[in-house]
Amino acid sequence: MPLPDDYLTYPHRSHGMDQDLYDWDPADRRAPVQLASGVKAMATIVIPLEFFPLNPPGEPFKHPGAMKTPYPDLRHFTTRDYGNRVGVYRLLRALETVSLKATFAVNAEIARRYPPLIEAVRTAGHEIAAYGVSTAHIHHAGLSGAEELALIENTRKAFPNARTWMSPARNQSFKTLDLIRQSGFDICLDWEMDQRPLAMGTKAGEIHALPLMNELGDFKLLLDRSQSEDEWADQILEAARFHIDEHEQRGAQCFAFTLTPYAAGQPFRMHAVRRILDGLANMDGLAVATAAETVDAFSETKT
């Protein structure tokens, strides 16, 4: 049996995107923008605070950081939990030392389980972004609208004032953007198709995608790919310098990267974290800012 005839029909085959969430706008056809502050580039540090249950359902896939060995996988449960009780406090201190603010993407389960952690993040003046219910509550197209809405409402309840949303495992259904915009989020960290915040259209209004670079992820580089701490730090600093150097040609741009507490917050990685933070804090032409500050700064740009 060959494939059905319509396998070779292409209903969206025309100029531009095959979806209507945003327009095609290639880098060399657009006017460079300038930030009111005069900085050439912006960087956002995203710190995920995640709850990994011992019995993840694995629907529609297991979160990359989820349990690996048979139940009860105390090894991975406690290794992940290390981030929320020890590693994150090292990161908070390192940020304080160089007076930088980050965006903490927090699972609702973490907010409910660990109020002293949320208090420490808030008191230090960082942004808190809503990050779904937990790593075991992945948004995907197999959920009904009502099921997904319940996840978002559950999350919203834990973070009544958050503007920024990140989906668990950065996974979405076809409805996620409509539903989170409807719930009042106007910034999203799941999509990374541009080097500036990009407004995406939803039924409830615009939502801004801030590019969180998957290829710079600490979990991916340090744990999946086993790169060294020095290689990892070099790449983040190079990304920042690259945008400063490209400013003359392309104008102001931004990027975001993760510092995952159970990975970056290990004692033997803190020297690299300090090097990254020192490097960014002292880089001429760069502003390190939260997701919300970055989106706001870019919405006031001039061409």
Added chain:
Amino acid sequence: MTRPDPNLYDYWPYQGRPKIEWPGGKRLAFWIAPNIEYYEFDPPPNPQRQPWPRPNPDIIGYSQRDWGNRIGHWRLMDLLDKYGMRGSISLSIGLIDHHPEIIEACKARNWEFFSHGIYNTRYSYGMDEAQERAVIEDSIKSVQDATGDRIRGYLAPALTHTERTLDLIAEYDFWYSCDLFQDDQPQPLKTRTGKLVSMPYSLEVNDVITYSVQGWSPQRYTDILIRHFDQLLEEGEESGTVMCIPLHAYLVSQPHRLRVFEDALKHIAAHRDDIWITTGAEIAEHFREHYWDQSLADIKVRGVTTGGTGFAPA
């Protein structure tokens, strides 16, 4: 029924904890845990995990581990002697019968023994309570008979557990568990009975993780150990920290690795005045005596107490 959360310990923010001081005012308690393991040639299957990556017999895997016992262990023992460091042995209890010469050599050095199951090819998955008790009782008795020592620590074989494991070892008056990796300081565990300490075992710098899982080079492992140590020593100024180096002679004692690894020990030994070079049981004993109550009190005030015990929420 499975549970999302083991409820084995309460949330306790690392920052601002009351001070722990190790004996002599030391800032960091440092211990080395050589895993002295016996892997069987033709182990029985476990329904939840195959003993070897290849079907039995897995010749490379088996003989490399035997190399660890015949050659590697003796090199590692010489190295620790050179730096005046005692090992806390994570012991496959069955090895006592196979290789008593190793036990004698460790005992002569006043090393500590703790249980790592009977064989590292027999897993806890699927055991009922009586079977798990049999493993624990066998562990206590076998070490007692061979050395006169009462074991006080436990690391489940191949890190395989049941929901009961920690309750049972607490009931048998074990002092510490190496099975949980949530912290760089000891903490009371919520067992039904007993006074069981969660002992930092520093899994992320375990040589199986670094050499085999992460695939790091000897030099990189040494760099990481030094950085890990330096960070924890610095933090130990505020409240005493614990660093463990969990080792496997079949990996670390390889001819291309051991001298590079020695550089890490040299670095650590050079800070001898600031650190307590000790064993797992000595750390657990000190913590139980001096910091158990202080920790519980602080968790109550600054942490989140949920009540109940492991796998039995309030």
